[in-house]
Amino acid sequence: MPLDPETLGQLVGTVSRFVREQLIPLEHKVADDDAIPPSVVAAMREMGLFGLSIPEEYGGIGLSMAEEVQVAFELGQTSPAFRSLIGTNNGIGSQGIVIDGTDEQKRAYLPRLASGEIVGSFALTEPEAGSDAGSLRTTARRNGDHYVLNGTKRFITNAPHAGLFTVFARTGTQEEGARGVTAFLVEAGTPGITLGPLDKKMGQKGAHSCDVIFEDCRVPATAVLGGREGQGFKTAMKVLDRGRLHISAVCVGAAERLIRDSLAYSMERKQFGQPIAEFQLIQAMLADSRAEAYAARCMVLETARRKDAGTDVSTDAACCKMFASEMVGRVADRAVQIHGGAGYIADYGIERFYRDVRLFRIYEGTTQVQQLVIARNMIREAA
Known part of the structure; x- marks a missing residue:
């Protein structure tokens, strides 16, 4: 409610x-x-x-x-x-x-x-399966009242802290593609689960990810999400619209923070006897960032309202994710430029944001995947 x-x-x-x-x-x-x-x-x-x-x-x-x-x-x-x-x-x-x-x-x-008693983790990506989620190689073989999981998951966010993994594994044949994928709810500490070392990332320090390895990991049949085999990929697709809109909103928030910091710095920093905010080329960068962040905020709010109303927003959610994640990258780049040398120095935090926001264009579906989703949905609707 x-x-x-x-x-x-x-x-x-x-x-x-x-x-x-x-x-x-x-x-x-x-x-x-x-x-x-x-x-x-x-x-x-x-x-x-x-x-x-x-x-x-x-x-x-x-x-x-x-x-x-x-x-x-x-x-x-x-x-x-x-x-x-x-x-x-x-x-x-x-x-x-x-x-x-x-x-x-x-x-x-x-x-x-x-x-918050337990942290959830979504174990989908593999060394050879990211955007092509249908090519998963992790297997789950039925053995009486249990399944036996084998495979490696990669870049799994919050895996080092997870109490529960939603694991996607192949219960069908490789030829079945996405139709042979099943989701399992696997508790951390289950025998057969090991974690790799923490990933050393470009940014987002404090947010941890690592490999999750399953070696003859036995889970009860009741661990099948929804109780039905072959529904895993469909479940993954169902949660994407909400995830993409959430990440889009986070991108908007990050952009607004960068704009606020850039404006404050440009009004304090003086060159040629006046604040650099008085220079038109600085103003142009501030204005472009403000307009793009505002556009993304409007897109996200409107699409979220339509989703709540029961409208299919798959295409629009992909539009939000693509635009907002690309937008915040441009805003971060301008923020570094406005700060000049200070933008490249860690003390101001701008270079940290520059690195942090780069990930938004990759997870929850890369920009290129969003482009494919948008275009293919357009073609399907027109046909």
């Missing part, structure tokens, strides 16, 4: 203050330590941030899509590592269970995900 405007305003305001007063001051420390302080994690649990999109009946807040993106606008204003920790619990780590899980699976896992 949607929140009333006053309650939603209070929630967004609380998150905004939390970001401004507690998270932004910790950005450098998180980047240096490559870790989020336990006190911050505890505060996130207390605020209910792990359960933003999980239904109220399972202990979450149950935000609509339009409400969720407004919170994501605020979370995007700081280091993406903070949002990443709660992102899988609200997105791909929980929504498959919300949409397709059995009643038993929902009761078993959604309350724990909503409270």
Whole structure:
């Protein structure tokens, strides 16, 4: 059930203050330590941030899509590592269970995900399967009342902290492609699961990923998400619209933060006896960034509202993800340019954002995948 405007305003305001007063001051420390302080994690649990999109009946807040993106606008204003920790619990780590899980699976896992007791992780990508998810090589072979999983998953966000993995494995033949893929709910600590070393990434320090290796990992048949084989790829596709809109909103938030910092710096920094904000070429960069961020915000809000109304927004969600992620990359590049040498120095945090936002054009579907989705849907609709 949607929140009333006053309650939603209070929630967004609380998150905004939390970001401004507690998270932004910790950005450098998180980047240096490559870790989020336990006190911050505890505060996130207390605020209910792990359960933003999980239904109220399972202990979450149950935000609509339009409400969720407004919170994501605020979370995007700081280091993406903070949002990443709660992102899988609200997105791909929980929504498959919300949409397709059995009643038993929902009761078993959604309350724990909503409270932050466990962190969810979405184990889809493999060394030879990313955008081509239908070519998965991880296998799940039926053995009595169990399945035996074998394979390696790569770049799995939050895997080092996960209590629950949504694992996609092939129960059918390779020739069946996506139709032979099944999703499993596998608890961390199950014998046969090992984790690789932490990935050393270009950016987003404090947000951790690693390989997840399954070697004769036995899980009960009740671990099949939804209780049916061959539905895994369909489940993955169902959660994408929400995930893409959420990431788009985070991109908007990051862009707005960069614009605010760039404007403040340009009004203080003087050259030739005046603030550089008085120079028209600086103004052009500020104006271009503002216009593009505003366009992305409008796209995200409108598409979120239409999704809540029950409209199929697959094409528009892909448009949002493509535009917003590319937009924030351009805004970050201009922010470095406006800051000049200071933009290249770590003290100001601009170069960190420049590296952090680069990932947005890759996960939840690369820009090129979004282009294919958009174009193919256009052709299908026209035909």
